[in-house]
Amino acid sequence: MSLFGSAIRSDFPALSDELVLLDAPGGTQMPAVVAERIAQTATSAISNRSRGSLPGRNADDAVLEFRAAAADLLGADPAGIVHGRSATQLTFDFSRALAKQWAEGDNIVLSGLDHDCNVAPWLLAAECAGVEVRWARIDPDTSELPVGQYERLVDARTRLVAVGAASNLIGTQPNIAAISAIAHAVGALTYVDGVHYTAHVPVDVRALGADFFIASSYKLFGPHFGMLAAAPELLEQIHPDKLRPSPESVPERFELGTLPYEALAGATAAIDYVASLADEGESRRERIVSAMRAMDEYELELRGVIERGLAELPGVTGYSRAESRTSTLLVTVDGFTPIEVEARLRDSGLIAQAGHFYAIEPCTDLGLGAEGGVRFGLAPYNTLAEAERLVAAMREIVGA
Ligand SMILES: Cc1ncc(COP(=O)(O)O)c(C=O)c1O
Incomplete structure (x- = not known):
């Protein structure tokens, strides 16, 4: 059965x-188990994150448990999991922060397969920074995003390759590992939209070669918010706009304002629910x-x-x-x-x-x-x- x-x-x-x-x-x-965990957290004693008091610990635990669960879902480092209101908001924030490091003469490569979440933020950032935008296109006969074109599109001035791991329109799963290898050969970063992919396929961000990987909890049983995974050392090199007294630490520096602790607990429950559907595995x-x-x-x-x-x-x-x-x-x-x-x-x-x-x-x-x-x-x-x-x-x- x-x-x-x-x-x-x-x-x-x-x-x-x-x-x-x-x-x-x-x-x-x-x-139901996800909704119950949300309600439990929302009705427990909660304050700002700290280890000093029970309400502070409840909030802090919700954050740390979410990062651990998201890291398990994506094959990532918990210290590099960033919460966002949505994958779209995260991409806008990261596009603006990364574009601060671009210079005239640089270029970025976008994908003609992607949801606008992984397109419009980069177009706007490229315009502000004065960098060239190059496009990889799909083959309409096969619905594939052929990898070969990236050899031609990517060069020594490419700073970023933004590409989706699976199309929310037609399901196509491009060969992200191969595209990442081409980007990394010239020192470019990859920003991989995994919002559709993560709901269908086991994710291993390292195997994909994704420097940044976005997903959304609500596409796989969870509440409505997004997440980004990246290596903490890479996040250390990026400086988003933030409030002056808010933490400089990573990933906190990217998480603007107070986090929705009850939703984070719900996302953890959703990931635990996925794990509960397995018929094998220790961890x-x-x-x-x-x-x-x-x-x-x-x-x-x-x-x-x-x-x-x-x-x-x-x-x-x-x-x-x-x-x-x-x-x-x-x-x-x-x-x-x-x-x-x-x-x-x-x-x-x-x-x-x-x-x-x-x-x-x-x-x-x-x-x-x-x-x-x-x-x-x-x-x-x-x-x-x-x-x-x-x-x-x-x-x-x-x-x-
Ligand atoms: C492939 C893909 N990328 C990005 C998004 C945007 O995600 P969010 O709603 O978290 O901004 C969606 C939403 O449908 C999507 O399917």
């Missing part, structure tokens, strides 16, 4: 038989890796059911074509706008979203424009019956 699907649905109060939720890339539902890190591997396999199985079903339907075009990719599928249907498909599915009790999902460049390169497509995104609590229900609803829409 699978460890996922029906086996875990009762952990999630939001799930019901009536609604099929197919928008996991927009955020997953929250297990929490080992259990997370094992659970994520199994989740990925499970989701890819459901993806196969949906893809095979849709392939038989006339007028349905799929854009998720890369060899290595998550379970996220983007489609269009001849004769219907994506919004119309979304509405028809909603009428049948299926919640999927239409649009560009802030991934503007790949939508353009795939010939979809601002209208985008309809996205089907899976989480480990989705079931085979739901995948089949989606195929049946799509069959009805196309009249096959």
Whole structure:
């Protein structure tokens, strides 16, 4: 019997038989244990972080436990985990801080596969610093982000390569380790958007060669905030804008204002929940890796059911074509706008979203424009019956 699907649905109060939720890339539902940990922390004695008093220790423990859990999730150093209100806020903050070190004549390389979170902040920072922006593009026929182009784009004046580890639009997982190797060969830093990737695949930031790696807790069972992982020694070299009396230490110097301790405790609980889904492993890190591997396999199985079903339907075009990719599928249907498909599915009790999902460049390169497509995104609590229900609803829409 699978460890996922029906086996875990009762952990999630939001799930019901009536609604099929197919928008996991927009955020997953929250297990009850996570909400309970948030409530427990919010109603315990809490003050500013210190070791001197119980309320201070409760706050400090929430921060330190979150960093340890996030480090286990990402294969990172707990001392290099930065909390942010969102991955977007972190990227804006880091882009401004890193751009202070750029000079005219430098360049940065952006990816035409990415969510705007890993694009717009760099465009603005590059404009302020007067540095050149270069683009890696996707191949619209294969939906891949070919690595070879980075050899041409990266040179001795490249300061940063910003690239996503998985596309929230079409699921493509570029070869980040190879791109990082090209960047590092000239001394450039890599800023890797792992927001979609982290919800589907075991993450090892060191193996990816990601100097900076962002993720968001709400994409994998947690509350709505983002995190960044980097080596503490690298963080030491960066000087963000901050209040004068706030700590100079790393990672505190990047965490502006008072942290949401109850949300941090919730994120720790979400990571513990992932670890609890493993059927092997001693340490929490080992259990997370094992659970994520199994989740990925499970989701890819459901993806196969949906893809095979849709392939038989006339007028349905799929854009998720890369060899290595998550379970996220983007489609269009001849004769219907994506919004119309979304509405028809909603009428049948299926919640999927239409649009560009802030991934503007790949939508353009795939010939979809601002209208985008309809996205089907899976989480480990989705079931085979739901995948089949989606195929049946799509069959009805196309009249096959
Ligand atoms: C790939 C990707 N990057 C970045 C983001 C932005 O994340 P956040 O909402 O934490 O700013 C998203 C959100 O959907 C995403 O899917």
